[in-house]
Amino acid sequence: MTAGGGAMERIPILQMGEFLLVTIQVDLNDTLAQTLMDDLTAKVAATGARGVLIDISSVTVVDSFIGRMLNDIAATSRVLDATTVVVGMQPAVAITLVELGLSLGGVRTALNVDRGIALLRAALAAPADATHPE
Amino acid sequence: MARTPERRAQRPVRDARADARHARDAQHPIATVLAEHEAELLTEWLAGQRSTVRRPDLIRDSELNAQAAEFLATLRQAVMTGNVRDVQAPAYDGVRSVLGTLSRARSLQGFTPSETAMFVFSLKGPLYARLRRAVPGGPDQVIDTMAAAGHLLDQLGLYTVEVYQRSREEVIARQQEDMMELSTPVVKLWDGIVALPMIGTLDSARTQVVMETLLQRIVETGAEVAIIDITGVPTVDTLTAQHLLKTVTAARLMGADCIISGIRPQIAQTIVHLGVDLTDVTTKATLADALRLAFTRVGAANGVPLRQTPARA
Amino acid sequence: MPPIRSEVLELRATPDIVHVRQTVRARAAEMGFTLVDQTKLVTAASELARNAITYGGGGRVRIEALEEDTRRGLRLTFEDQGAGIANVEQALTDGYTTGNGLGLGLGGARRLVNEFSIHSRVGEGTRVTITRWM
Numbered sequence: 001m002t003a004g005g006g007a008m009e010r011i012p013i014l015q016m017g018e019f020l021l022v023t024i025q026v027d028l029n030d031t032l033a034q035t036l037m038d039d040l041t042a043k044v045a046a047t048g049a050r051g052v053l054i055d056i057s058s059v060t061v062v063d064s065f066i067g068r069m070l071n072d073i074a075a076t077s078r079v080l081d082a083t084t085v086v087v088g089m090q091p092a093v094a095i096t097l098v099e100l101g102l103s104l105g106g107v108r109t110a111l112n113v114d115r116g117i118a119l120l121r122a123a124l125a126a127p128a129d130a131t132h133p134e
Numbered sequence: 135m136a137r138t139p140e141r142r143a144q145r146p147v148r149d150a151r152a153d154a155r156h157a158r159d160a161q162h163p164i165a166t167v168l169a170e171h172e173a174e175l176l177t178e179w180l181a182g183q184r185s186t187v188r189r190p191d192l193i194r195d196s197e198l199n200a201q202a203a204e205f206l207a208t209l210r211q212a213v214m215t216g217n218v219r220d221v222q223a224p225a226y227d228g229v230r231s232v233l234g235t236l237s238r239a240r241s242l243q244g245f246t247p248s249e250t251a252m253f254v255f256s257l258k259g260p261l262y263a264r265l266r267r268a269v270p271g272g273p274d275q276v277i278d279t280m281a282a283a284g285h286l287l288d289q290l291g292l293y294t295v296e297v298y299q300r301s302r303e304e305v306i307a308r309q310q311e312d313m314m315e316l317s318t319p320v321v322k323l324w325d326g327i328v329a330l331p332m333i334g335t336l337d338s339a340r341t342q343v344v345m346e347t348l349l350q351r352i353v354e355t356g357a358e359v360a361i362i363d364i365t366g367v368p369t370v371d372t373l374t375a376q377h378l379l380k381t382v383t384a385a386r387l388m389g390a391d392c393i394i395s396g397i398r399p400q401i402a403q404t405i406v407h408l409g410v411d412l413t414d415v416t417t418k419a420t421l422a423d424a425l426r427l428a429f430t431r432v433g434a435a436n437g438v439p440l441r442q443t444p445a446r447a
Numbered sequence: 448m449p450p451i452r453s454e455v456l457e458l459r460a461t462p463d464i465v466h467v468r469q470t471v472r473a474r475a476a477e478m479g480f481t482l483v484d485q486t487k488l489v490t491a492a493s494e495l496a497r498n499a500i501t502y503g504g505g506g507r508v509r510i511e512a513l514e515e516d517t518r519r520g521l522r523l524t525f526e527d528q529g530a531g532i533a534n535v536e537q538a539l540t541d542g543y544t545t546g547n548g549l550g551l552g553l554g555g556a557r558r559l560v561n562e563f564s565i566h567s568r569v570g571e572g573t574r575v576t577i578t579r580w581m
Contacts, residue, residue, distance in 0.1 A: 027465050063493040065497060091352070092483045093486060100490060103386075112356065
């Protein structure tokens with residue numbers, strides 16, 4: 001990784017009760033993506049958050065690197081007992097990801113932030129997770 | 135269709151006296167006949183059309199008379215400029231406009247291309263008869279004049295066919311567009327539920343359009359469940375099946391569930407035979423079954439009582 | 448037929464990937480590509496730019512707007528002077544990777560465009576050309 005200007009940049013992580021909220025509004029470079037993943041993992045561990053919501057409605061490109069980051073965040077959070085939901089993916093991005101061969105099997109999705117929060121609450125209420133086998 | 139310098143040279147600037155002299159001395163015999171016998175020509179031409187190509191089922195006499203009169207008038211004006219060869223020249227703007235309107239109308243009214251072109255060609259008989267009597271000089275000059283008249287009417291007749299053909303093509307293109315629109319009617323069935331009833335053969339290009347339309351509508355309506363009903367689809371090939379599968383996956387990435395309903399037995403066999411894996415896709419026999427499942431999904435997420443029966447739409 | 452417009456971007460480090468994405472997006476949008484087509488091309492560019500930087504040790508990409516009688520398109524040519532690829536067929540297979548990616552880069556990029564060609568010599572470098580038509 002380059003030690004360039006990326007060190008100053010960070011994507012803010014908001015805490016809302018038991019959930020952590022991230023809104024990605026910039027074109028993610030690799031350094032920023034890696035920093036976000038590190039920050040999120042640290043914060044889930046530090047706060048004991050039970051859910052992570054990542055809003056990508058402003059994101060216009062998800063390539064395999066960013067896709068892998070989303071997968072890894074979900075997998076790491078799961079190990080730390082938190083559910084991850086990615087919300088607001090644009091149709092063009094979804095079509096492209098499918099064509100690319102990336103289905104993000106381990107990541108929950110929702111249409112928008114409201115639905116995402118509802119999904120996280122439902123996951124907390126139903127620990128058996130019967131409705132969404134993975 | 136570009137205006138060449140030669141064409142402009144045919145219409146030099148002159149004074150009024152020169153114009154008059156030109157009209158008297160240098161006028162083409164066709165122009166003379168048209169100017170002096172317009173009324174008789176019209177009568178003879180219409181009589182001829184009535185006995186040969188008239189279609190009383192498609193056009194009224196009064197309309198036909200008006201069209202014929204207007205055509206003769208504009209043709210006379212065009213020929214008076216001295217140009218009897220080039221119907222693309224500006225002098226023939228009026229003639230082409232009359233014929234264009236007529237041909238477009240006739241292609242929509244149900245005339246055949248031949249019947250449309252015969253409107254012009256049927257003028258040959260009466261015009262030749264008048265020319266034979268009017269042309270001064272020997273047989274050579276008569277033949278030249280006839281050839282010129284024939285050439286002129288041939289070009290105008292072909293022009294009607296061109297316009298006729300073009301307007302047919304426009305109709306087909308418009309219908310294709312309409313069909314594309316009609317074939318992707320994503321309808322909102324309930325809060326949070328959209329459906330796409332597909333009808334007709336699914337080729338790869340159409341499936342792609344359908345896929346993009348459906349995903350866009352999911353965003354617009356905030357639908358969590360999308361039902362793709364293929365009851366009206368007779369066959370599915372590998373590419374199309376894969377497109378359907380991709381649509382389902384893309385919708386899931388966006389946070390919506392897809393249900394495919396109405397898969398015919400033959401299509402089910404085809405899908406299995408082609409080796410397309412639909413195990414991750416929810417399928418239901420009928421649209422009604424799919425809708426019932428959709429209600430439980432949306433209801434579960436929204437806290438709506440599951441037993442509530444929806445009002446019939 | 449010669450391209451009607453051509454430009455070259457350097458690929459030195461991962462922040463350049465974002466620059467490539469933004470430039471390709473701008474060109475594709477100017478030409479009137481649909482949003483889905485723009486996204487596919489930009490995503491393919493992102494994958495190939497990352498390959499050139501990560502595995503090729505850096506290089507450059509040429510972006511060309513093409514105009515033929517009946518169609519218009521964008522052609523991107525990625526070149527690096529890296530180690531090269533010994534087995535191109537294998538590299539195009541989904542899931543194959545020598546690095547820590549998902550191994551979807553080359554094969555995925557190929558699925559996102561209309562034309563794809565790759566020339567690689569061990570020890571000399573790799574050139575990948577992709578074209579997407581409107």
